[in-house]
Amino acid sequence: MSARTHLGEAAVSLGLLAIGAFVLIDTGSIPAAQTYSGVGPRFFPYLVGVGLAVCGALLAWRALAGGWRAMPPDEGVHDRPDWRAFALVSAGVVVQMLAIGHAGFIIAGALLFVLVARGFGSRRLILDGVIGVVLVSVAYLVFTRLLALSLPAGWLSFL
Amino acid sequence: MDALHALLEGFGVALSLSNLMWGFVGVTLGTAVGVLPGVGPALSIALLLPATSKIDPTGALIMFAGIYYGAMFGGSTTSILLNTPGESATIITAMEGNLMAKAGRAGPALATSAIGSFVAGTLATIALTLVSPIVVDVALKFGPAEYFAVMVLAFTTVSAVLGASPLRGVAALFFGLYLGLMGIDTQTGQARFTFGIPELLDGVDVVVVAVGLFAVGETLYVATYLNRIADRMENFGGKVMMSAQDWARSWKPWLRGTALGFPFGTLPAGGAEIPTFLSYAIERKLTRHPEEFGKGAIEGVAGPEAANNASATGTLVPLLTLGLPTTATAAIILAAFQQYGLQPGPLLFETQPELVWGLIASMYVGNVILLILNLPLVGLWVKLLAIPRPLLYAGILIFATLGAYGLRNSWFDLLLLYVIGLAGFLMRRYDVPVAPVIVGMILGPLAESQFRRALAISQGDLSVFITQPIAAGILLVAALTVLVPPVWRRVAARRAARQR
Known part of the structure; x- marks a missing residue:
């Protein structure tokens, strides 16, 4: 090591x-x-x-004194960390935290979705955005209508 | 015969239309999260906690139990077809099962693990039905001192016995205990470690901690370190069947795996890793085809798969009869009970028999549904593995933030989620186990109140823990679980050195 x-x-x-x-x-x-x-x-x-x-x-x-005991071998796994991916995923969570109160769950969630997908190396921003909006909207409807969880509609509350 | 009667009434509860539906939803979700890499049963149940606080407790708990043992079925599919295990308890399956798939025998591997899981799950549920009333009888005699002692035993086994390093396990346990301390002390009303932040007066919610560690921490880790490593999926050709020879080679490992897995799950030495490893070692010794081990032997899949299912069911014995969680998922299920103001333990069998026995009966039904879901329909689940990684993890984080924010619509919980996610990232990176954090956080406050209750009865005399024989005995066992392994290792090392 x-x-x-x-x-x-x-x-x-x-x-x-x-x-x-x-x-x-x-x-x-x-x-x-x-x-x-x-x-x-x-x-x-x-x-x-x-x-x-x-x-x-x-x-x-x-x-x-020589490192922790019984650590798993980390050659090849830990030697090339991708901090850009780390930053993009983190940014997604932080943006969601800041936006959710005003913009609502669907918009904030779609932003999070696109940022995380980008962090994992996806290059199809628009397609990711569409999938994100659909997934977040379905999750929003299932959890608020079927399971009575309260989530903010935000800017989309007119719908 | 009392148990049989209670069980029949339980079937009446479990077979009601709404409970059948919850059970079906549970095992289906369980299979799905078991199949998907990066999502586990603990995370899924935690995510559903805020959304299920208003539905009927019996239905919700039937669903949560279904997720728990359903994930054991689904996890094996991923382990066999992918070179990354879906669940930690299926690491062994990943070795031998993946090799079988590489040799073009994915079908029999999937079949023996699904049927073995069904056999083990059903036998373990029968054992649960028979053992629970006995444990309840013993537990009814327990006072606060005894409860405190069993909890200490659960702490030591979950942190020091499991995992590569006892020291890292204990460190994780204390971190969890610290998280559990935050908020208002229930006995004196004093605020502890709230930093003057009103959101912290209620304490840190277990949903935020579980989701932070399992979803955010895991996603950060995979994004940073594992994303460039590609998964390779084996082709399974669509036919999930076993030949007569496969059956002949599988049934004994199933039974042996069950016999190993259930007791290990039942003892507060939770976790499915030890019994699966033991089962693998035993099958390797007993097999008539030793040349196949390491190249894809069906016994090496059948035994461990049965063991991990039986142990998952086994962990419900201490959970239901003593309120003692021994795995992260069991701890989250305990939190689910608490959400409804229920405390699992011997009294629950008397006050809520229809809930407890309905839950147990639902597991017989659930195992049958799982067999159907995982044998003829396995092709559907395999499609889940085709979800591209960016979309999968983006989706995981959507549900993670949904669960944390849904608690009370506070951005503070999302901040906490991210901070705990960072801790989870570091723990994953430096191989610190996560389960002790969850168990410590949920069991810690209960242990503290039992400890203080025991001392209130003895008027502050600490010797109650030594003079009461049961409590003293359990505490001694707990001490031994911490002290024996390092001493044993040292003795073994010295012996090995002498032989050289």
Whole structure:
């Protein structure tokens, strides 16, 4: 394994350690309540905080001492990440989040559909858009009419 | 005979027109999501949770159970025809079954896995019918200390026993426990880890976590790392049949696979991976055709397929009788019960017998429907595999955001969905298991309240967990599941070194 992989493992471990530390600090701000059991709302959070911190520390130590144990072989899978695809899929979710309140589920969903398809390498933007609109509209009708889920119609609410 | 009587009443519930329809929808959806790579039963049930909060609980739960075991049927189709397994429990099928397909024997491989799944599913449902009342009798004697102990056992097995690395499993478990802590503490009303954000007072919804990890995280991972690797589909020629020789070589592996899978599913050592691996190893040892193993032996498909179906049904025993989920999907089904204000456990058998027994009876019916769906109609499902990857994953994300946003129409849930998706991406990239997160998140709050209840009864005396024999025994087993494997490995390594 390359040194770069271990760096990633170390970063994930330290992230876990940081969450654990945060949990331990933040637990102090939960008001302690008197209970019959003598165990208030702080006990489990402390336990979880310690657990996260210990796991993070152990994983970090292993990452620095030769890498995590029993990792699957990643030659050929992880050496050429496609960050452009990652960005396009992420953009799809973020655009959907920003647009759904105003434009409604169908329009926001179709945008998401086109962006994700593009991220996966599709080059037929218009065809994807048509498929996206049809799929999103069918999903919208099934879930709102048949299953009584509430989803925003947005700009298309006149239909 | 009580169970038989209850089961007959259950058939009355399961065979009502609306419940038959829910069951049919469930197993059909289950087969579809099992076939589709990138979608699993846990994700599908999570997506349907917000949309089903208003329909009848019995129908909804019949549908969810159908999705669960239906996915086991469908997953094998993908594993046999594609070089990527559809479900983690069908990895073994993917080895031997894909080799059979390459050798032009896809038909018998599909047939033995469908019929084997039916045999195993039906036998396991019979076992579920017989075992559940016994476990209920025991569970009725459980107090908070015992419940806490079984939950700890479920935590240790799901995180430390399964998977490649116990440490990564435990780390994932604690992450899930942390997510479960967010929100208002039910016993004292104190807000915990809400960052002053009102949306977090109700806690993080399990739908957002499950969909974030399984759909968004998986999509990001596939887009970033796997998209340039092309899937190769084997031709199956359309005839799904078995010769007399195939039958003769299949029936014993089916029965052995069932006998392995059901107990493994029932014990809080959930997951179908271990019994499928064991079944494969046993068939390889017992076969009269050892030369075929590694080139496509039918026993290597029949046994593991039966094992994974039997274990899926087996996981319903602890879920229904103790309220104890041992796989990610079972945890989501538990969340479905909670959505209707129901708590699975021994009392549910007394308060809601028509629901519990209707659910169990529906599984006999569901397995028959699945056999029909997967034998003559397998050609239809194979067409699903022709969906181009860009459209498939774009569609997955549409339904993912629909499920998360449908909860309460809040963009905050979509933000949370993306953040948890990023965590899921990292977990997938660095081989951290996801199931402990889901189980920890759902079981954590229950474990905490049982723990505090036990201490309230003992007036803060921690020794209740040691002085009560059942609780102490279960906790000891839990400790052993964590401590024995590493020690064992060290001893084995030392022995191997000495022999060298």
